[in-house]
Amino acid sequence: MNQKSKKKREQRVKEEKKISKQIKIKKDKEENLREKLQYQTRPKQTPIVNQDNAILEENVRILQQAIAEHEDLLKKRNESNIEEKLEKFKGELKEEYDSFVRDFQNE
Amino acid sequence: MNDLDTEYFNNNFFDIRKHRPQKGQILAQYRAVAHFVDGWVKRNLINVLLTNKVGAKTAQKVMRNMCCATEEDSINIPLQMAKDLAEGMTVEEVAAKEYRMVVQYNYWTKKECVPEDDPHWLTIDIVNNQSIT
Numbered sequence: 001m002n003q004k005s006k007k008k009r010e011q012r013v014k015e016e017k018k019i020s021k022q023i024k025i026k027k028d029k030e031e032n033l034r035e036k037l038q039y040q041t042r043p044k045q046t047p048i049v050n051q052d053n054a055i056l057e058e059n060v061r062i063l064q065q066a067i068a069e070h071e072d073l074l075k076k077r078n079e080s081n082i083e084e085k086l087e088k089f090k091g092e093l094k095e096e097y098d099s100f101v102r103d104f105q106n107e
Numbered sequence: 108m109n110d111l112d113t114e115y116f117n118n119n120f121f122d123i124r125k126h127r128p129q130k131g132q133i134l135a136q137y138r139a140v141a142h143f144v145d146g147w148v149k150r151n152l153i154n155v156l157l158t159n160k161v162g163a164k165t166a167q168k169v170m171r172n173m174c175c176a177t178e179e180d181s182i183n184i185p186l187q188m189a190k191d192l193a194e195g196m197t198v199e200e201v202a203a204k205e206y207r208m209v210v211q212y213n214y215w216t217k218k219e220c221v222p223e224d225d226p227h228w229l230t231i232d233i234v235n236n237q238s239i240t
Contacts, residue, residue, distance in 0.1 A: 056193050059156050062163035063186035070179060 120214040124172075132215040134231040138177075143184055143206040148173060153198055156189045163189075170208075180208040 123134070143149060152169060155162035166185035170176040176184060184206050191201050221228050 053193065055160060055162065056157055056189060058160065059163040059166075060186065060189045060193055063167075063182055063189060066163070066167065066182045067179075067186060070182060 119220040120216045123213045123215055126215055128215045131217060133218050133221075135214050135216045135221045136211055136229045136231060137214070137227050138209060138211045138229065139227055141208055141210045143174070143208055145202045149202055152185060153188065153192070153201055156185060156192065157198075174208075175210045175212055177209045177211055180210075184208050 120135070121132075128134075148169065152166050155165045159165060163185065166188075167181050170181035170184055171178070174181075187206055188201055191204065192198070196204075218230060221230055
């Protein structure tokens with residue numbers, strides 16, 4: 001009888017160990033899953049999430065156009081020799097003024 | 108700007124965005140090289156380039172008015188940033204990257220207050236009627 005009950009006890013202990021091991025594995029898995037879930041739901045440091053590259057590409061295109069227009073404008077300014085023209089205009093204006101004064105004095 | 112102390116500068120140089128010219132003042136411009144570094148302005152620029160259809164125009168205005176970049180760099184810097192993003196750089200990488208630009212600040216001031224022989228400073232003469240006659 002003792003032998004039988006001893007065997008039963010051993011069997012029971014063995015089973016309990018097996019079950020507790022399974023429980024531990026299950027708990028570990030749950031812990032891992034919980035961690036993963038936490039990571040996925042944690043707000044990202046850079047919340048800007050834009051999967052639509054079309055907006056970015058459009059902005060690149062607009063900026064490229066703007067820089068081309070700016071360079072074009074600079075080129076036109078350099079070609080126009082605006083300072084030279086201004087000096088020439090000042091000279092012509094002064095001549096016209098002097099001529100007007102002379103005519104006025106002669107009358 | 109380092110040669111002028113803060114008090115002298117504040118008393119004699121007036122930002123043209125905030126002040127009207129007084130009699131006897133001229134326009135003086137200060138230019139220097141700067142780096143566009145990580146901060147809330149840059150992060151906002153990145154955001155508008157990525158998410159806003161008028162992001163390009165907004166970015167230009169911010170660079171020009173807030174950061175005082177030159178006309179060219181107010182287009183160039185957002186363009187470089189947008190290209191970097193389009194080529195696969197992350198937001199963090201673009202934010203961390205330093206973009207070199209020229210900044211310019213315009214002030215009303217008296218001619219004698221402007222440091223001489225300083226290549227950063229430029230005075231802009233305004234042609235008036237009296238110089239023609």
